[in-house]
Amino acid sequence: MRVNVEVNGEQRTEDNVWEGESLLSLLRDRLGLPGAKNACEQGECGSCTVYLDGVPVCACLVAAGQAEGRSVRTVEGLADGDALHPVQQAFVEAGAVQCGFCTPGLLVATHDLLSRVSHPSDGEIREALAGNLCRCTGYEHILDAVRLAATRGGGRRDQEWRSPDRAGRPGAGAPRDTGDPECER
Amino acid sequence: MSTATRETVAGRVGDSAVRPDAALKVRGEFAYSSDLFADDMLWGATLRSPHPHARIRSIDVTAALTLPGVYAALTHADVPGENRYGLDHRDQPVLAEDVVRYQGEPVAVVAADHPETARRALDRIAVDYQVLDPVVDAELAMAEGAPVLHPECPGGNVLRHVRIRRGDPEATAEVVVTGEYRVGMQDQAFLGPESGLAVPAEDGGVDLHVATQWLHVDQSQVAHALGLPPEKVRLTLAGVGGAFGAREDLSMQVHACLLALRTRRPVKMVYGREESFFGHVHRHPALLRYEHGADRHGRLVSVRAEIVLDGGAYASSTPAVVANAATLGIGPYQVPNVRMDCWGVYTNNPPCGAMRGFGAVQACFAYESQMDKLAERLGMDPVELRIRNAMREGSTMPTGQVVDSAAPVAELLRRVRDKPLPPPADPTDPRDLPGGVANTTRGDGVVRGVGYGVGIKNVAFSEGFDDYSTARVRLEVLGGEPVVSVHTAAVEVGQGLVTVQQQIARTELGIARVTVLPADTGVGSAGSSSASRQSYVTGGAVKAACERVRDTLCALAATRLGREVGLVDGKLVTADGAVAASIADVLGDEVIERTVEWRHRPTFPLDPLTGQGNAHTQYAFAAHRAVVDVDVELGLVKVVELACAQDVGRAINPQAVLGQIHGGSAQGLGLAVMEEIQVVDGTVRNPSFTDYLIPTIVDMPPMVVDVLELADPHAPYGLRGVGEPPTISSTPAIVAAIRAATGRALTRVPVRPDDIALAGSASRPVPSRPEVPCD
Numbered sequence: 001m002r003v004n005v006e007v008n009g010e011q012r013t014e015d016n017v018w019e020g021e022s023l024l025s026l027l028r029d030r031l032g033l034p035g036a037k038n039a040c041e042q043g044e045c046g047s048c049t050v051y052l053d054g055v056p057v058c059a060c061l062v063a064a065g066q067a068e069g070r071s072v073r074t075v076e077g078l079a080d081g082d083a084l085h086p087v088q089q090a091f092v093e094a095g096a097v098q099c100g101f102c103t104p105g106l107l108v109a110t111h112d113l114l115s116r117v118s119h120p121s122d123g124e125i126r127e128a129l130a131g132n133l134c135r136c137t138g139y140e141h142i143l144d145a146v147r148l149a150a151t152r153g154g155g156r157r158d159q160e161w162r163s164p165d166r167a168g169r170p171g172a173g174a175p176r177d178t179g180d181p182e183c184e185r
Numbered sequence: 186m187s188t189a190t191r192e193t194v195a196g197r198v199g200d201s202a203v204r205p206d207a208a209l210k211v212r213g214e215f216a217y218s219s220d221l222f223a224d225d226m227l228w229g230a231t232l233r234s235p236h237p238h239a240r241i242r243s244i245d246v247t248a249a250l251t252l253p254g255v256y257a258a259l260t261h262a263d264v265p266g267e268n269r270y271g272l273d274h275r276d277q278p279v280l281a282e283d284v285v286r287y288q289g290e291p292v293a294v295v296a297a298d299h300p301e302t303a304r305r306a307l308d309r310i311a312v313d314y315q316v317l318d319p320v321v322d323a324e325l326a327m328a329e330g331a332p333v334l335h336p337e338c339p340g341g342n343v344l345r346h347v348r349i350r351r352g353d354p355e356a357t358a359e360v361v362v363t364g365e366y367r368v369g370m371q372d373q374a375f376l377g378p379e380s381g382l383a384v385p386a387e388d389g390g391v392d393l394h395v396a397t398q399w400l401h402v403d404q405s406q407v408a409h410a411l412g413l414p415p416e417k418v419r420l421t422l423a424g425v426g427g428a429f430g431a432r433e434d435l436s437m438q439v440h441a442c443l444l445a446l447r448t449r450r451p452v453k454m455v456y457g458r459e460e461s462f463f464g465h466v467h468r469h470p471a472l473l474r475y476e477h478g479a480d481r482h483g484r485l486v487s488v489r490a491e492i493v494l495d496g497g498a499y500a501s502s503t504p505a506v507v508a509n510a511a512t513l514g515i516g517p518y519q520v521p522n523v524r525m526d527c528w529g530v531y532t533n534n535p536p537c538g539a540m541r542g543f544g545a546v547q548a549c550f551a552y553e554s555q556m557d558k559l560a561e562r563l564g565m566d567p568v569e570l571r572i573r574n575a576m577r578e579g580s581t582m583p584t585g586q587v588v589d590s591a592a593p594v595a596e597l598l599r600r601v602r603d604k605p606l607p608p609p610a611d612p613t614d615p616r617d618l619p620g621g622v623a624n625t626t627r628g629d630g631v632v633r634g635v636g637y638g639v640g641i642k643n644v645a646f647s648e649g650f651d652d653y654s655t656a657r658v659r660l661e662v663l664g665g666e667p668v669v670s671v672h673t674a675a676v677e678v679g680q681g682l683v684t685v686q687q688q689i690a691r692t693e694l695g696i697a698r699v700t701v702l703p704a705d706t707g708v709g710s711a712g713s714s715s716a717s718r719q720s721y722v723t724g725g726a727v728k729a730a731c732e733r734v735r736d737t738l739c740a741l742a743a744t745r746l747g748r749e750v751g752l753v754d755g756k757l758v759t760a761d762g763a764v765a766a767s768i769a770d771v772l773g774d775e776v777i778e779r780t781v782e783w784r785h786r787p788t789f790p791l792d793p794l795t796g797q798g799n800a801h802t803q804y805a806f807a808a809h810r811a812v813v814d815v816d817v818e819l820g821l822v823k824v825v826e827l828a829c830a831q832d833v834g835r836a837i838n839p840q841a842v843l844g845q846i847h848g849g850s851a852q853g854l855g856l857a858v859m860e861e862i863q864v865v866d867g868t869v870r871n872p873s874f875t876d877y878l879i880p881t882i883v884d885m886p887p888m889v890v891d892v893l894e895l896a897d898p899h900a901p902y903g904l905r906g907v908g909e910p911p912t913i914s915s916t917p918a919i920v921a922a923i924r925a926a927t928g929r930a931l932t933r934v935p936v937r938p939d940d941i942a943l944a945g946s947a948s949r950p951v952p953s954r955p956e957v958p959c960d
Contacts, residue, residue, distance in 0.1 A: 018301060034220035035213020037426070039376040040458045044874035047376055075213035088211035092203055095840040098848065099679025100210030101376040101426030107211060122887075123616045130883045133874065135376050135427050136679050138847030139882040141840070 005067045007031060008077030023067050024048045024059035027074060035075040035104045039133075046132030049105035050074045056112045058131075075104035078111060087111050090149035091142075098136035106132045110146050114155025120146070193754050194697040197688055198902055201840035204684045205701065206677070218396035218423035219380040223451035226382070227256055229437070229444045230303035230454070232293040232310050233463055234285035237319040237498075237533040237867025241283055241292070241312060248309035249295055254302040256448045258295045258310065263443060266412030270435055272402065272538070276335055277499040279410045279439045285314070286334055286498035287535055288868050289463025296444040296452050319533035319867035323495035324472060326532045334498065334531045342531040344496050345504040347511035349796030351583045354524035358478025358486035362558045366475070366551040367933040369861035370495075371468035371852075373540050374879050377426015379436040379464045380455040383445035390417025391442045396425040398432040400674045401710035410439045411446070415706075418442070422704040428678035429852070430539030431465040433715055434501050462872035466501045466538030467862055469494040469529070471510070471547035477555045478522075483565050485574045487522035488515045488555075488583075492548065494537070496529045501538030503529040508648055509544030511796060512584050516552040517594040517641040517806055518574040523583040525796065533867045539715055541852060542642065542912045549640040550856075550934055553917035557636070557924065567921070568602045568637055571595075576641075585797040588804055590905075591895035593832050597808035598639055600830035600891045607826040607887075609633070610814055619814055619821035621883055630818040633825070636921025639808040640913035643801035644906030645718035649790045652718070652802075655709030656726035657780040658690065660734050660772070667755065667768040669694055671730075672702040675711035675723040680908060681841035682719050686727050688837060689901075693731035695755030696768070709782060717805065717906025720837055725901040726783035733779035742771040786899055803897060807831035807910035809850065809918035812886075815926040820938030822858050822923055824884070827915060830891040834905030839892070846890050846911045853915030855880050858923075861935050 003014050003026060014030050027033045027050070036059050037047035043058040050059045051073040078085040084092070087110050097103050106129060113120060113128040120128065125146045134142060149155075196202035209215040246258035261268050261280040268282065269275035281292045293310050297303035320326045320334060326342040333341050340346065381395030390413060397403050400420045408418040425432070437454040444452040456464045471494050478487040492510050496503035511527035540546075560567040575594035581587050610617040612628030620626050646652035657672040669690045677683045683701045690699040704711070711723045735752050742750045742757045742765070750757040750765050757766045791798040810828040815821070827850050836842045852860075859878040863870040871877045896903025916934060924931050927941050 018299070020301060028220070033213075034217075037217070037376070038219065038455075038457075039378065039426070040874040042458070042873055042875050045376060075211075079212055084208065084211060091211050092207040095201070095844050097204065097207050097210050098681070098844055099375070099377065099425060099427040100206070100215055101217065101679075103210050104213045123614065126882045127616060127622065130881050133376065133879055133881060135374055135429070135852075135879060136848045137844055138849075138851035138880075138888065139885045140847040140888055141844055142882065 001065060003064050003068055006071040007033065008073055017064050019065060021064045022060050023062040023064050026064035026067065027059060033074050033076050037101050037104055039101060046105040046109060047102050049108040049132065051108060056108055075107050078107060086152045086154035087114065087149045090145040090152065090154060094145035094148050095141040096137060096145035102132060102134040106134065106142060110149065114150055118155045119150050194691050194695060197692040198837050200688065201838055202684050202688050204681055205687060206683060216424050217377050217426050218394065219378060219455045221382040221394055221423055221453060223382060223384060226451040226453055227296040227298060227444070227448055228300040228303045229294055229296050229441050229452045230300065230307055231291050231440060232307045234281065234288060234290045234292055236285060236314055236316050237288045238317040239285050239314040240317060241281060241285065242315055243313045244293060245311040246293060248311065249306040252302065252306050252309060254298040255306045256296045257444050258293060258306060259443055259447060260293045263447065264410055266410045268410065270406040270410055270439065271500055272434055272502050273500050273504050286533055289535065291440065294440045294444055296448050321532055321534055321867045323493050323530040323532055326530045327528060334533065338531065344500055344529040344531055345507045347507050347527045347791065347796055348794060349511055349523055349525040349583050351585065352522035354489065354522060356478065356487040356522035359481050360559070360562055361476060361478045362555060362562050363476045364551070364555050364558060365932060366473045366554055368471040368547040368550055369935055370470045370864060371540060371856050371860050372462065372862050372877060373429035373431035373465065374877065375427030375429055375431055378456040378458060378461045381423060381437055381441055382451055382453045383441035384451045385445045385449050388417060390419065391445055392419045392421065393438060393442055394421050394423045395438055396423050396432060398428050398676050398678060398715055399713035400676065400704060400706050402713065403435060403438050404706050406435055407438050407442055411442055420706045422676055425676060425678045428714065429541045430543065430715055433539040433713055434466050436464045458874055459872045462862065462869060466536045468540035469496060469506055469537040469547065473547065473551035475551050475555045477559050479559055479563070483563050483570045483573050485518055485520045488520050489524040490514055492527040494527065494529045495532055495534055497532055497534045497536035499536045501536050503538065506544040508791065508800065509643060510548045512582065512800055513545045513641050513643065514548040514552065515583055516549065517576045517592065517639055519576050519580050520583065525583060534864050535862065535869060541849065542909050543716065545640060545642045545913050546856070546916065549638065549913045550917050550920065553638045554920065554932065557921050568598050571598055571639060584791065584800055586799045586801065590897040590899060591832060592804060592806060593893060593895060594639060594806055597806055597830040597832065598637065601637065601808050601810035601828040604810065604828045604889055607812055610825065616883065619816040619823040620819065625819060625821060626816045631814050631816050632926040634813050634815060634922040634924065634926025636811050636918050636925055637809065638914040638916065638918035638921060639806065640910060642717065642805045642909045642913055644803040644805050645716050645721055645785055647788050647800045649788055652712055652722060653782050653784045654711040654723040654726040655780065655782050656723065656730040657708050657778065658727065658730035658734050659776060659778040660694065660738065661776040662769045662772050665769055666698060667696045667772070669696050669699045670702055671699060671727055672708050673711045673723055673726065674704050674706060674708055675719050676704055676714040678714050680845065681838055682714065682723065684841060685720050685724055685837050689724055689727045690731055693728055694735060695752060717908040720904055721900055721906055722783065722785055724837070724904065725785065726781055728901050729783045730779050730781040733781060734777050737777050737779065738768065738771065742766060745771055803900060803905060805905050805910045807914050809914045811915070811918040811922040813919060813922040813926060815923055815941060817927050818942060820942030822936070824854055824886045824919055826886045826889070828889045829911055830893065831910055832893040832895050832905060833907050834897045834900060835894050835903040836892055837902065837904055842892055842907050843890060845907045847888055849908060849911030850888060850915040851880050851885050853912045854885060854919060856934055857916045857919035858935055
């Protein structure tokens with residue numbers, strides 16, 4: 001089948017896609033975007049997290065055909081040219097990257113969290129990232145990275161890209177600011 | 186004379202330098218082994234045995250080959266070299282011949298133009314199995330009359346037995362506690378699955394791009410199986426998505442090369458998660474029986490122990506794991522009289538080998554459980570009992586080896602004990618309660634417990650192994666600036682070794698621009714990225730190679746300048762401290778390149794009868810305090826906080842050191858409360874991340890960490906291996922805390938809810954000692 005999909009702002013068309021392929025394999029094996037990772041194939045680890053029409057999804061659980069006519073944003077689409085996104089920069093500085101296999105998914109999940117909650121509490125961070133497994137870091141430096149990104153306004157960038165209507169998704173809605181500096185530790 | 190001012194470059198030893206691969210990794214542009222592509226590439230896939238033990242009557246691949254898009258279907262008959270590999274001895278077939286010894290053993294491989302075509306081709310391969318009874322109990326496998334799984338093994342199913350006898354093994358003591366403990370099979374569960382790309386070469390050889398832990402040991406095994414000289418099997422490290430021991434053995438390496446050489450096309454193989462559970466070795470399940478004897482003041486008199494490690498179907502690194510469990514098996518304590526027997530055994534369970542902690546993990550759960558039991562018997566504080574018996578510098582191991590550098594066991598324990606305790610959980614926030622947002626409890630029946638653990642680990646390879654690393658360091662001037670490149674075969678698995686190599690080169694040469702070249706077999710072996718050894722051994726090699734480069738540069742400068750100079754902060758400086766020249770001035774177009782093979786102090790074999798010998802080159806220690814909340818009715822555990830203290834000798838990169846301690850502790854938490862490969866009759870029941878649970882960010886509590894830097898005079902910069910110790914002591918600390926909260930005996934890890942909630946009459950009364958009710 002043919003799949004038309006907008007990926008990181010670019011319209012892409014791919015022919016001869018097998019119906020059984022996932023969005024993840026479409027991105028990785030056909031569109032040359034291996035940033036999203038395949039680590040469990042069951043939606044348990046979050047390594048393949050990408051935005052689909054502005055909503056984070058596990059790309060391994062989305063059929064390639066389901067992306068037809070829709071918009072996808074992957075980890076490769078977070079940076080602004082040579083400049084890392086503040087969330088990416090915070091992961092680098094905080095030591096949140098070891099092997100890095102979980103990193104692309106965590107970056108998208110963090111990007112999403114901070115766009116909804118600009119200064120999340122530790123509890124909110126943990127809950128938001130509970131679907132992203134990391135085997136290297138024990139998560140401490142990931143928490144540091146999210147806190148650091150929040151203090152730098154990591155969620156305030158590129159709001160315009162986001163889909164305006166996020167109704168129906170738990171926890172979704174207009175970006176809000178808890179405004180609680182205590183949360184930043 | 187140059188007028189340049191001297192300034193120290195950033196990113197030296199002791200700095201929290203940023204990893205050079207971090208930017209690529211956050212951009213999603215770092216090329217992991219599963220990301221590789223080549224033009225005209227085929228996809229490989231592996232047919233595995235569904236049976237843990239069976240005779241193969243026949244294999245027929247004809248139907249697979251008739252499927253359009255399939256280019257090869259290979260069996261053992263297609264292995265051109267010897268169809269055997271293995272880290273310790275070559276007992277494992279590349280593809281099974283007449284018998285399969287574990288569920289998941291590779292039987293055939295195919296190459297096709299789409300991964301789904303390859304998978305369908307596997308379905309068309311007909312294998313006629315005669316199913317045999319599996320040997321699944323390690324103790325029964327040792328018994329006389331058990332079916333022998335490897336007829337060539339002289340010990341029957343016993344792969345190795347290590348005996349240690351110290352002092353009077355029959356010594357009696359006033360107070361004696363005994364215990365029997367079990368450790369389940371843990372998986373390394375790295376996130377990046379086994380994968381690689383094999384590319385056939387013009388010279389009849391093959392280039393393999395792969396995620397591994399030790400390029401050269403892969404090279405020698407692959408070449409042996411392919412029947413090629415090693416120089417025709419060239420390996421380049423692809424991006425590694427974690428390792429933790431699981432990549433020390435071969436997985437798809439030979440298979441991909443076989444398919445590439447047969448089809449003359451590049452072949453990529455990538456395991457899925459389920460296949461990954463069958464594609465690598467695991468942590469040995471263990472049965473441990475201990476008897477601790479002490480005087481009434483709590484001074485240890487004797488330890489007698491028997492440990493049985495289930496090695497599964499093939500040897501892998503079991504012999505070395507046995508030696509570790511035995512030599513480290515009484516823990517970081519001074520004990521005059523020791524009788525230790527440890528066996529590694531063949532069964533038809535999944536093969537077991539290296540995992541972070543490597544034999545020390547299993548023993549630590551048992552000996553620390555024993556120390557708590559002894560403390561309770563004596564009415565002593567468990568930390569006080571440990572401190573009273575703590576080993577220190579100058580102590581003698583049960584092997585007779587004297588510990589000849591810092592061993593701050595008592596200090597580590599004091600540090601974790603003296604940390605402030607965390608506040609009670611907020612019963613209104615389900616995230617803080619056992620069961621979490623599943624909202625299973627509202628705080629009633631939740632009891633807090635505190636527990637301690639301390640452990641010991643050897644660093645680097647032991648027992649006389651020629652354990653070395655090779656580093657090639659090159660200095661040249663590019664664009665008017667000195668540039669250093671470092672080339673080793675040392676594998677970056679995520680731990681930060683590339684950063685450490687940069688930091689060492691900057692420190693030794695005072696030059697900011699340091700490039701670490703891709704690791705490959707174009708330079709000598711670096712040994713394995715395991716045993717917490719690479720900062721020590723490859724770090725030592727890079728340091729030594731930099732020193733040679735520096736000496737050569739200074740000699741060249743002396744000739745050119747007509748006086749003696751030294752290299753200080755990247756400038757050539759005279760004895761009175763004046764800058765005599767820049768490197769660029771002296772070097773011009775010349776290139777200085779030096780290659781060094783570097784070894785740590787030699788180790789020696791253990792005496793086969795007494796287990797005496799200086800088997801290890803360095804010891805490392807960590808201690809944990811765990812605070813848990815347990816819903817004693819539902820059996821649910823929430824680890825509230827982990828405190829850790831560890832001596833690292835010298836923190837080459839403090840941020841990376843913390844990352845190791847956090848991550849290692851998390852894996853110990855996993856073993857304590859959730860991680861187990863469930864094997865029933867030799868069959869794995871939970872090969873997925875849905876059913877094999879590893880800690881999430883919700884499971885992992887905040888950590889407070891003290892890092893001690895007590896230099897080891899024998900090691901580069903005084904450093905001590907970091908990676909493994911935190912994995913060892915976190916498990917017993919957490920289980921001790923659960924015991925404190927529940928009064929249950931808890932002799933097995935991982936602790937399951939049933940062990941807490943349904944333990945019935947086996948429980949002890951809940952002690953009054955450290956717990957605080959939650960609400």
